[in-house]
Amino acid sequence: MKADCCIQISNLSKKYSGNDSFALKEMNLDIFNGEIFGLLGPNGAGKTTFFSIICGLLQASSGNAEIAGYSISKNLESIKKIIGVVPQDIALYPTLSGRDNLLFIGRMYGLKGNVLKERVQECLSKFGFDKNSDEPVKNYSGGMKRRINLIGGILHEPSILLLDEPTVGMDVQTRTSMMEYLKELNVNKKMTILYTSHYLEQAELFCDRVAIMDQGKILCLGSPLDLIRQENGTDLEDVFLKFTGRKIRD
Numbered sequence: 001m002k003a004d005c006c007i008q009i010s011n012l013s014k015k016y017s018g019n020d021s022f023a024l025k026e027m028n029l030d031i032f033n034g035e036i037f038g039l040l041g042p043n044g045a046g047k048t049t050f051f052s053i054i055c056g057l058l059q060a061s062s063g064n065a066e067i068a069g070y071s072i073s074k075n076l077e078s079i080k081k082i083i084g085v086v087p088q089d090i091a092l093y094p095t096l097s098g099r100d101n102l103l104f105i106g107r108m109y110g111l112k113g114n115v116l117k118e119r120v121q122e123c124l125s126k127f128g129f130d131k132n133s134d135e136p137v138k139n140y141s142g143g144m145k146r147r148i149n150l151i152g153g154i155l156h157e158p159s160i161l162l163l164d165e166p167t168v169g170m171d172v173q174t175r176t177s178m179m180e181y182l183k184e185l186n187v188n189k190k191m192t193i194l195y196t197s198h199y200l201e202q203a204e205l206f207c208d209r210v211a212i213m214d215q216g217k218i219l220c221l222g223s224p225l226d227l228i229r230q231e232n233g234t235d236l237e238d239v240f241l242k243f244t245g246r247k248i249r250d
C-alpha cells in the first residue's frame with residue numbers, strides 16, 4: 001500500500017446479475033489519510049455499489065480494495081473494526097427510542113457498559129437530542145432519523161468514516177451543521193471521511209478532494225478549486241456539466 005494512503009482501489013468492477021451494464025467499471029482510486037473526500041454523481045452512478053463493496057456488504061466482480069493495508073477479500077473482520085458506516089437507507093428500529101437504537105448499534109461495534117452509555121449521551125447532546133432521546137424513532141422527523149443514523153456510524157470513533165448521502169432530506173441549516181460536525185471530527189479526531197453526495201455546492205465547501213463519477217466510472221478527480229480552475233468554470237456544477245454533458249439534477 002502506498003504511503004499516506006488509507007484506501008486504495010485497484011481495477012474494481014461490479015456487474016449485478018441480470019444487469020447488462022457495469023455498475024462499477026475498472027475503478028481506481030486512492031484516498032489519503034486525514035482527508036475529506038466527496039464521491040459525487042447522479043442517481044445510478046455507482047456510488048452505493050462502491051460503498052457496499054468496500055464495507056463488505058457486496059462482493060466485487062473483479063479487482064481489489066485495500067483499507068488501511070487490509071484487503072477486502074481477505075481481512076474483512078479487521079476492516080470492520082476501523083471503519084464506521086452510515087448507510088444511505090436509514091437502518092433504525094422505529095419502535096425503539098433514539099437512545100436505545102444507539103445502545104444497540106454501539107454493542108454491535110463492541111462498546112459496553114458505562115463507556116457505551118456515556119458515549120451515547122455525549123453524541124445525543126451534541127446532535128440536539130436533549131429532549132427527544134427517549135421517544136420512539138417513529139415520532140422523529142426525517143432529519144432527526146438521519147442524525148441518529150449518523151451517530152450510529154461514529155459511536156466507536158472509527159478512523160475511517162464512510163457516509164452514503166448523509167444529508168439527503170435535510171434542510172440547508174441541518175445539512176450545514178452536519179457537515180460542520182463532520183469537519184470537526186476530521187480535524188480533532190483525524191478521521192478520514194469519504195462520503196457520497198448529489199450536493200455539489202456542499203462538497204465544494206467541505207471536501208479536500210472530490211471525484212465526479214457517472215455510469216460506474218470516475219470522470220475527474222482533484223481538489224474542487226483545481227477542478228474548477230482547470231475547466232475554467234465558476235463552480236463544481238460547471239465541472240460536472242463539462243464532464244457529463246448534463247446537470248447533476250437532470
Ligand SMILES: Nc1ncnc2c1ncn2[C@@H]1O[C@H](COP(=O)(O)OP(=O)(O)OP(=O)(O)O)[C@@H](O)[C@H]1O
Pocket residue numbers: 016017019022023041042043044045046047048049050088
Ligand atoms: N441489486 C441490484 N441489482 C441490479 N442492479 C443494481 C442493483 N443495485 C444497483 N444496481 C444498478 O447499479 C447501478 C449503480 O447503482 P447505485 O445504487 O450504486 O448508484 P448510486 O450512485 O448510489 O445512485 P443513487 O444516487 O440513486 O443512490 C445502477 O444502474 C443500478 O440500477
Ligand SMILES: [Mg+2]
Pocket residue numbers: 047048049088164
Ligand atoms: Mg446510492
